[in-house]
Every structure is written in structure tokens, then in C-alpha cells.
Amino acid sequence: MKTTGGSDDQKRRAAERAADLVSAGETVGLGTGSTAAFAIRALGRAVEAGDLDGVRGVATSFASRQLARESGVPLLDLDEVEALDIAIDGADQVDSAGHLIKGGGAAHAREKVVDAAADRFVVVADPSKVAETLDRAVPLEVLPAARTLVSAGVEDLGGDPVLRTAERKDGPVVTDNGNLVLDCDFGELSDPESLAADLSATPGVVEHGLFVGLADEVHVGTADGVDVRT
Numbered sequence: 001m002k003t004t005g006g007s008d009d010q011k012r013r014a015a016e017r018a019a020d021l022v023s024a025g026e027t028v029g030l031g032t033g034s035t036a037a038f039a040i041r042a043l044g045r046a047v048e049a050g051d052l053d054g055v056r057g058v059a060t061s062f063a064s065r066q067l068a069r070e071s072g073v074p075l076l077d078l079d080e081v082e083a084l085d086i087a088i089d090g091a092d093q094v095d096s097a098g099h100l101i102k103g104g105g106a107a108h109a110r111e112k113v114v115d116a117a118a119d120r121f122v123v124v125a126d127p128s129k130v131a132e133t134l135d136r137a138v139p140l141e142v143l144p145a146a147r148t149l150v151s152a153g154v155e156d157l158g159g160d161p162v163l164r165t166a167e168r169k170d171g172p173v174v175t176d177n178g179n180l181v182l183d184c185d186f187g188e189l190s191d192p193e194s195l196a197a198d199l200s201a202t203p204g205v206v207e208h209g210l211f212v213g214l215a216d217e218v219h220v221g222t223a224d225g226v227d228v229r230t
């Protein structure tokens with residue numbers, strides 16, 4: 001998986017510490033992105049060592065499912081689970097209240113289902129993701145046919161929507177669910193909760209990347225350890 005932001009060592013420290021929280025027999029949400037990937041690999045090593053008998057992963061994307069398979073983490077489909085014990089997932093930005101912007105990997109719709117269903121949602125990040133106030137563009141997964149109407153709705157809310165395009169292809173990014181992504185710049189988010197409610201109420205928005213009040217813990221990998229925020 002593509003690496004973004006801080007150093008791999010910082011990401012790995014945060015992710016491996018979070019993977020240590022998983023116990024045998026648990027159902028674990030497997031996030032998407034370069035930081036969550038370190039946790040998936042760590043879980044695979046623990047399964048191989050016989051330390052996590054009965055553990056089952058629930059992937060949040062095609063990419064995390066592939067990595068879990070390669071790493072030897074047994075999997076359940078999302079529609080097979082009624083509850084999850086823990087979810088470990090990355091973030092594009094986390095504020096001082098623990099609210100998140102996610103969706104840099106266009107996986108935030110399934111990530112939100114999995115992360116919200118987990119008894120314990122652990123965010124893994126490096127220091128480049130931490131901010132006092134959220135100010136990154138908010139990804140929206142939108143129905144392709146609703147793209148123009150959703151863009152107009154975002155502008156009415158004071159945002160600037162940009163269709164996400166694939167880096168090496170002449171076309172838009174298409175999510176695992178067959179939808180498009182609008183990255184919407186709203187500047188500094190003084191009231192993420194209210195913006196989240198407005199975006200949820202916009203027809204054609206499948207899911208937005210604001211994760212307000214969902215994280216139980218944020219593990220930030222540092223130069224020599226892990227800073228845990230609850």
C-alpha cells in the first residue's frame with residue numbers, strides 16, 4: 001500500500017502497539033491505508049506464531065482484504081458479523097477532540113461501518129496527522145449520477161468540491177462500492193459535528209469522511225514510542 005505523511009517507523013510503532021491489544025478469539029476490523037497495513041501484518045505474524053487462535057479479521061477494503069489474506073489473517077465478510085471487538089484504522093487527520101477525517105484511500109464508507117460497530121475503535125497515526133482543528137478536504141463517496149447535484153449542495157454548505165481522479169489513469173477514482181469521490185475543502189472545521197450532519201442529510205452522499213466522536217483511542221507513533229490519547 002502507498003505510504004503517505006510521516007515516517008514508516010512512526011506508523012509501524014503505532015500500528016504494532018495497537019495490534020498488541022487484540023486477544024485470541026476476537027473479531028477485528030482491519031482498516032485501510034499504509035498505517036493500518038502495519039497492523040494487519042503484525043496480526044498475521046501473531047496468528048502464525050499461534051498467539052491469536054480464533055481471531056477473525058473484517059476487511060474495510062479490497063486492499064486490506066488482499067493484505068490480510070497474504071498475511072495469514074483469517075477473514076469474515078462484513079455482512080457475516082453482528083459485532084466487532086476492536087477495529088484498528090488509520091486517519092488522514094485527527095483533531096484535539098479525537099474527531100477524524102478519513103477517506104484518503106476512498107474506503108471511508110466501509111471503514112465507518114466497521115469502526116463504528118467495534119467495541120473499541122483504535123486509530124493509528126503518525127504525528128503528521130495530528131492537528132488542533134480539522135482543515136483537510138473532506139472526502140465524500142457519492143453516487144455517480146448524483147455527482148453534479150451533490151457538488152452544488154457542497155458549495156451551498158461553503159465547500160469547494162473536486163472530483164478525485166486516479167493518478168495514473170485518465171479518469172475518476174472509483175470506490176470498492178462503484179461510486180465516485182469528491183474531495184471537499186471547507187477550510188477550518190469549527191463545528192465538525194454540524195457539518196457531518198449536513199453532509200449526511202445530502203441526498204446522493206453515500207458516506208462522508210468525517211468520523212465525529214467515533215474514536216475510543218488515538219495511538220500516535222513518535223520517534224521513540226507511542227503517544228496514546230483517550
Ligand code: 5RP
Nearest residue numbers: 033034035090103104105107
Ligand atoms: C482510507 C483511510 C486511511 O486510513 C487514511 O487515508 C490514512 O492512510 P495512511 O495510513 O496511508 O496515511 O481513511 O480510506
